Amino acid sequence: QVQLVESGGGLVQAGGSLNLSCAVSGRIFSQYNMGWFRRAPGKERESVAVIGWTSRVTSYADSVKGRFIISRDNAKNMLYLQMNSLKPEDTAVYYCAIDRQTFRGKPEINPNGWGQGTQVTVSS
Numbered sequence: 001q002v003q004l005v006e007s008g009g010g011l012v013q014a015g016g017s018l019n020l021s022c023a024v025s026g027r028i029f030s031q032y033n034m035g036w037f038r039r040a041p042g043k044e045r046e047s048v049a050v051i052g053w054t055s056r057v058t059s060y061a062d063s064v065k066g067r068f069i070i071s072r073d074n075a076k077n078m079l080y081l082q083m084n085s086l087k088p089e090d091t092a093v094y095y096c097a098i099d100r101q102t103f104r105g106k107p108e109i110n111p112n113g114w115g116q117g118t119q120v121t122v123s124s
Helices: none
Strands: 003-007 010-013 018-025 032-039 046-051 058-060 068-073 078-083 092-102 118-123
Touching (some): 003 092, 018 092, 018 118, 032 068, 046 068, 046 078, 058 068, 078 092
Parallel strands (some): 010 118
Antiparallel strands (some): 032 046, 046 058, 068 078, 092 118
16 A cells, blocks of 8 residues: 655745655555645645656646756655745645556656645745
């Protein structure tokens, strides 16, 4: 059974930075695309960033392009999200997700379950 454990959230002022981490177990991590999603209060969960299983391809939501960087360490089964120039509208619970399909070529993801999430709060 896949397990996803997010960490690194917190309270930060607008313009600040946070680095989220996600530890993955229960799958051969290096075979799957990975992604970060978020759910803001009163809103649907949305995709933030996706990274291919080889790290060669990434995709970002327009709202975070140029500010967030997704990365992974296949040797450590870890996924990361570096968040810079944070805005109050980035406030949300952030979740990492692993794809249902192995070796997907495009930076897309069909999530196979969720972790508990980590809260990010950006004050103005």
